[in-house]
Amino acid sequence: MAIGFIGTGRMGAMLVRALLGADRPVDEDVWASNRSPDKLSELATIHHRLHPGSNEDLARRCRLLFLCVRPHDTALLLAQLAPLLTPDHLLVTISNVVELDQLATAVPCRTAKVIPSMAQYIRRGVTLLIPGPRSTPADLAFLRDLLGRVSRIFEVDEMQARAATNVVSCGPAFLARFCQAWAEAAHAMQPGISVSDFEDLVWETVRATSELPRAGIAGKNILEEVSTPGGMTYEGLQAMDAALPGMWNEVMRRTTERERQLKASFSLSTAARAGATARGS
Numbered sequence: 001m002a003i004g005f006i007g008t009g010r011m012g013a014m015l016v017r018a019l020l021g022a023d024r025p026v027d028e029d030v031w032a033s034n035r036s037p038d039k040l041s042e043l044a045t046i047h048h049r050l051h052p053g054s055n056e057d058l059a060r061r062c063r064l065l066f067l068c069v070r071p072h073d074t075a076l077l078l079a080q081l082a083p084l085l086t087p088d089h090l091l092v093t094i095s096n097v098v099e100l101d102q103l104a105t106a107v108p109c110r111t112a113k114v115i116p117s118m119a120q121y122i123r124r125g126v127t128l129l130i131p132g133p134r135s136t137p138a139d140l141a142f143l144r145d146l147l148g149r150v151s152r153i154f155e156v157d158e159m160q161a162r163a164a165t166n167v168v169s170c171g172p173a174f175l176a177r178f179c180q181a182w183a184e185a186a187h188a189m190q191p192g193i194s195v196s197d198f199e200d201l202v203w204e205t206v207r208a209t210s211e212l213p214r215a216g217i218a219g220k221n222i223l224e225e226v227s228t229p230g231g232m233t234y235e236g237l238q239a240m241d242a243a244l245p246g247m248w249n250e251v252m253r254r255t256t257e258r259e260r261q262l263k264a265s266f267s268l269s270t271a272a273r274a275g276a277t278a279r280g281s
């Protein structure tokens with residue numbers, strides 16, 4: 001089946017680039033569409049295997065469609081697509097705000113969700129795979145195989161996706177902010193070394209530490225190896241222990257609350273009406 005990506009913004013373009021550059025090439029034709037033409041033509045110039053088209057072209061030619069638009073653009077897009085979608089299509093949203101039950105009501109096709117992350121830019125990291133109400137074992141196996149070329153796959157229920165999203169998808173941004181604050185604190189203490197030099201030191205340390213498990217030194221062992229009771233690292237960890245659980249709980253609480261607000265103001269009723277009219281129901 002041909003594969004289509006609707007929306008070639010940050011995530012859509014990143015997924016197209018990652019899959020077309022994967023070590024195990026994608027056999028299927030890959031199509032993409034975008035509302036404004038520039039991003040799409042730029043992507044097609046770089047990737048000669050990519051077929052640019054309109055949203056309607058993609059719905060006609062591709063049986064697997066990734067919806068890579070923002071939630072507020074989804075209803076209008078689906079109103080346009082719904083009359084062209086059939087039970088032969090598998091429609092995959094990449095947004096946590098778009099609830100699968102609502103999506104399945106708006107379109108006649110099979111549905112699923114995947115949550116990617118910027119880490120797939122270098123074909124690493126984790127993609128969350130979330131089955132939809134009508135997705136089949138074959139659909140999920142296909143998505144596992146496809147996205148497994150550019151990431152590790154972790155399957156999760158939609159109701160449990162928030163915390164996992166905070167780790168694998170928001171993770172790069174959370175980690176970047178953590179490292180930035182660390183470098184700024186180090187610079188504030190020792191202004192003779194620039195923030196940018198401290199950022200280099202922080203990231204090299206993060207890179208090296210992330211490789212330590214390969215040498216058999218992971219998680220708890222790293223803490224034991226580096227921190228001597230009564231020493232300076234030990235003291236620093238005490239300070240972190242006082243602050244970090246509260247910080248992470250607050251991150252989880254606020255992202256959950258924001259998702260709840262966005263879901264409350266999200267509706268696919270325009271799309272559902274367009275689909276029902278097209279199906280004559």
Ligand SMILES: NC(=O)c1ccc[n+]([C@@H]2O[C@H](COP(=O)([O-])OP(=O)(O)OC[C@H]3O[C@@H](n4cnc5c(N)ncnc54)[C@H](OP(=O)(O)O)[C@@H]3O)[C@@H](O)[C@H]2O)c1
Pocket residue numbers: 006007008009010011012033034035036039055068069070071073076077094095096115116117118169
């Ligand atoms: N950023 C992340 O790390 C991340 C991670 C996981 C999931 N997500 C989710 O991925 C989704 C997209 O995020 P993003 O950061 O990629 O957004 P983005 O950069 O704004 O890209 C969205 C793209 O969709 C296009 N678009 C909008 N309406 C369209 C339509 N009717 N037909 C065709 N194309 C249309 C836009 O075109 P224009 O060029 O005209 O604007 C834009 O290029 C969001 O739901 C987000 O929550 C993001």
